[in-house]
Amino acid sequence: MANPSAVCNGHLHHHHQKQNNLLKSGIYKKNGITKGMKKNGVSNGTLYKKTFIEHFEQAPMYVAVFTVVGFAVGTIFGYLRDFMRAWGLEKRNIAEEREQQKDFVPLYQDFENFYTRNLYMRIRDNWNRPICSVPGPQFDLMERVTDDYNWTFRFTGRTIKNVINMGSYNYLGFAETDVNALKTVTIELEKYGTGVCSTRQEMGTLDKHVELEKLVATFLGVEDSMVFGMGFATNSMNIPALVGKGCLILSDELNHTSLVLGARLSGATIRIFKHNNMQSLEKLLRDAIIYGQPRTHRAWRKIIILVEGIYSMEGSIVRLPEIVSLKNKYKAYLYLDEAHSIGAVGATGRGVVEYFGMSPDDVDVLMGTFTKSFGAAGGYIAGKKGLVDFLRTHSHSAVYATSMCPPVAEQIIRAMKCLMGLDGTTQGLQRVRQLEKNTRYFRRKLHEMGFIIYGNDDSPVVPLLLYMPGKIGAFARRMLERNIGVVVVGFPATPITESRARFCVSAAHTREMLDTVLNALDELGDYLQLKYSRYSKSSHPELYEETRLELED
Amino acid sequence: MDVKRVKDYIYWLYYQYLLVTCSYVLEPWEQSMFHTITVTVVAMVVYTAYVFVPIHVRLALEFFSQIFGAQPDGAVSVAN
Numbered sequence: 230m231a232n233p234s235a236v237c238n239g240h241l242h243h244h245h246q247k248q249n250n251l252l253k254s255g256i257y258k259k260n261g262i263t264k265g266m267k268k269n270g271v272s273n274g275t276l277y278k279k280t281f282i283e284h285f286e287q288a289p290m291y292v293a294v295f296t297v298v299g300f301a302v303g304t305i306f307g308y309l310r311d312f313m314r315a316w317g318l319e320k321r322n323i324a325e326e327r328e329q330q331k332d333f334v335p336l337y338q339d340f341e342n343f344y345t346r347n348l349y350m351r352i353r354d355n356w357n358r359p360i361c362s363v364p365g366p367q368f369d370l371m372e373r374v375t376d377d378y379n380w381t382f383r384f385t386g387r388t389i390k391n392v393i394n395m396g397s398y399n400y401l402g403f404a405e406t407d408v409n410a411l412k413t414v415t416i417e418l419e420k421y422g423t424g425v426c427s428t429r430q431e432m433g434t435l436d437k438h439v440e441l442e443k444l445v446a447t448f449l450g451v452e453d454s455m456v457f458g459m460g461f462a463t464n465s466m467n468i469p470a471l472v473g474k475g476c477l478i479l480s481d482e483l484n485h486t487s488l489v490l491g492a493r494l495s496g497a498t499i500r501i502f503k504h505n506n507m508q509s510l511e512k513l514l515r516d517a518i519i520y521g522q523p524r525t526h527r528a529w530r531k532i533i534i535l536v537e538g539i540y541s542m543e544g545s546i547v548r549l550p551e552i553v554s555l556k557n558k559y560k561a562y563l564y565l566d567e568a569h570s571i572g573a574v575g576a577t578g579r580g581v582v583e584y585f586g587m588s589p590d591d592v593d594v595l596m597g598t599f600t601k602s603f604g605a606a607g608g609y610i611a612g613k614k615g616l617v618d619f620l621r622t623h624s625h626s627a628v629y630a631t632s633m634c635p636p637v638a639e640q641i642i643r644a645m646k647c648l649m650g651l652d653g654t655t656q657g658l659q660r661v662r663q664l665e666k667n668t669r670y671f672r673r674k675l676h677e678m679g680f681i682i683y684g685n686d687d688s689p690v691v692p693l694l695l696y697m698p699g700k701i702g703a704f705a706r707r708m709l710e711r712n713i714g715v716v717v718v719g720f721p722a723t724p725i726t727e728s729r730a731r732f733c734v735s736a737a738h739t740r741e742m743l744d745t746v747l748n749a750l751d752e753l754g755d756y757l758q759l760k761y762s763r764y765s766k767s768s769h770p771e772l773y774e775e776t777r778l779e780l781e782d
Numbered sequence: 783m784d785v786k787r788v789k790d791y792i793y794w795l796y797y798q799y800l801l802v803t804c805s806y807v808l809e810p811w812e813q814s815m816f817h818t819i820t821v822t823v824v825a826m827v828v829y830t831a832y833v834f835v836p837i838h839v840r841l842a843l844e845f846f847s848q849i850f851g852a853q854p855d856g857a858v859s860v861a862n
Contacts, residue, residue, distance in 0.1 A: 249845040295802045295803075298802070298804075299802065299803060299804030300804070302803055302804045302805060302816070303804050305808065306808060306812055306816075309812075348807070351807040351808070378809055482858055595836060623790040697801060697802060697804065698804050698807070699800065699802065699803070699805070699806040699807060700801050702806065702807055703801060703806055756794070757801065758798060758801075
C-alpha cells in the first residue's frame with residue numbers, strides 16, 4: 230500500500246495536490262491523527278487574506294521616567310492638600326456627611342477619591358464640555374470658565390462656533406440635520422410621537438421594530454436579529470441570559486465595561502486572556518477543557534469567548550480568523566461586540582466579519598450598537614433564529630426595558646438602507662470609501678510626523694499617546710484654542726502611564742478639515758514635544774515590507 | 783528681534799519643565815512652593831559638585847597613576 234505522503238523531518242510532503250482541499254488551514258488526516266502543516270516563518274499566515282499591521286510602539290525610557298515623576302509630584306501635592314483640608318486650613322469642596330452624622334459609619338471614604346480630588350479636578354475643564362449643536366464634523370461649544378480651579382463652572386453665554394469635531398463617534402457622518410436626509414424620520418415622528426411607554430413584551434413592539442429587525446438581519450446576512458433601546462444595556466442585560474453558573478467566559482483584557490458588567494452579572498466564571506493574544510487564549514481554552522470546573526473537574530456547561538470588533542481605547546482590530554479557528558477546534562462559542570466596527574470597517578461597511586472575508590455563520594452571537602456609525606441610539610443582537618427567539622423571552626432588556634423610540638428606529642432604517650444602496654443612490658458606499666480614505670490619510674500623516682499611534686492601520690479610532698500627566702491638560706486646552714475639539718483620556722480608562730488623545734475619524738470630515746487638524750497637531754507636537762516615535766518613516770511607504778507585524782513584546 | 787526669540791526660547795524651556803514635572807496643573811502658590819524646593823535642591827547639588835568634585839577627581843587620578851606606572855614617595859623598590 231503505497232503511501233502517497235511521506236513524512237520527512239516532521240514535514241508532510243504531499244504528492245497529490247488534489248487531495249488537499251482541507252489545506253486552507255494546513256490540516257491533514259493520516260491514520261486518524263490530524264497533523265498541521267506550518268509554513269516557515271509566518272504563523273497562521275494562511276488565515277489572513279490581507280496584511281494585518283498593528284502598531285504598539287513603546288516610548289523611550291526617559292518618557293516613562295518623567296511620567297512617573299509627574300505622577301509623584303501630583304501625589305505629593307495631593308497629600309499636602311488633603312492634609313490642609315483635614316486640618317481646616319482650606320475649604321472642603323467634596324461631598325461630606327452632615328455634622329450630626331459624623332459618628333456614624335462613614336458614607337464617603339476619603340482616600341478612595343484621592344485621584345479624583347487631587348489630579349482629575351485640576352484638569353477637569355477638558356471633559357464634560359457641553360455642546361449646543363449636532364455633533365457633525367463641526368459643532369458649537371458653550372464657553373465656560375472657572376473661578377476656583379475647576380470645582381465650579383459658569384457659562385459666559387458665548388458659544389464657540391464651528392469647532393472641528395475629532396471626538397464624536399460619527400464614523401459615517403449620519404449625525405446630520407439636512408432636511409432631505411431626515412424626511413422619513415420627520416414623517417415617523419409625526420406619526421408615532423416620541424414615547425413608546427412600554428416594554429417589548431407588553432405593548433412596546435411596534436411595526437417599526439419588526440421592520441428594523443428584518444433589515445438588520447438582511448444587512449448582516451444572518452437569520453434574525455433583535456434590537457434594544459440602549460447599547461450598553463444590550464451587553465449587560467443579554468450576557469446573563471446566555472450564560473450562567475457553571476459556564477466559562479473567556480474575556481479579552483481590554484473589553485468594554487458593558488461586557489465586563491454583563492459577564493459579572495451572569496455568575497459564570499470569568500478568565501481573562503491577554504489583549505488580542507491567541508497563544509494566551511489557546512492556553513486558557515486547553516486548560517479549561519483539560520481541567521474542567523475548579524473543584525469538581527466536571528466539564529464546563531458552555532465556554533464563550535467575548536471579544537470586540539474594534540477596541541476603542543487601542544484602535545486595534547480583533548484577530549477574527551484565528552479566534553474562529555480556535556473556537557471551532559475547541560468547540561467554544563463566540564460573542565462579537567461590533568460597537569465600533571459595524572459600518573466603519575469592511576468593504577461595504579458590514580463590520581469585521583466582512584473585513585476578514587469570513588461568513589457571519591462563523592460567529593455565534595453578533596452584537597453591535599447603532600450609536601456610532603448610524604447616528605442613532607440602541608443596540609442589536611443578531612444570529613440564528615433560535616438564539617434570537619430565546620433572547621426575546623429570556624433577556625432582561627426585552628422583559629423590562631422600554632423599547633426603542635420609533636423616530637430613532639426610522640433613522641437607523643434610513644441609514645442602513647443608504648448603506649445597502651436600497652434608497653437608489655450610491656451614497657452609502659461613498660461614505661464607507663470616504664471613511665477608509667480619511668482613516669488611511671490621517672494615520673499615515675500622523676506616523677510620518679513622528680507621533681506614537683496605537684492600533685491597526687484600518688481602524689478609524691486613532692489613539693495618540695501623550696504619556697505625561699501635565700501634557701493631557703495642555704494638549705486639550707491648546708487644541709481648543711485652535712478651534713479643534715479632542716477627547717483626552719487618562720487613568721483609569723487607560724493604564725496609568727499611557728494617557729492618550731483619541732481621535733475618531735469621520736466620513737464627513739473633508740480633506741481641508743483633516744489638514745487643519747494635522748497642521749495644528751504638527752505645531753503642537755513640536756511645542757509640547759509629543760513626537761516620541763523612534764521609527765521615522767520615509768515618504769515612500771510602499772517600499773516598506775508590509776507583512777511585518779509590529780507587536781508589543 | 784533676536785531678544786524676542788531668545789525670550790521665547792527661554793519661555794519654551796520653562797514650559798517644558800512645567801509639563802514634564804507636572805507642575806503645570808498646580809495652582810500658583812503650589813507652583814511657587816515647588817519651584818523654591820527645586821531651585822534649592824539644584825543649588826545644593828551644584829554647590830556640592832563645585833566643592834567636592836575637583837578634589838575627588840585629583841585623588842582618583844593619583845590613585846590610578848600609582849597602579850599603572852610612576853613610583854609614589856617611599857615606594858617599594860625592586861631588589862636588583
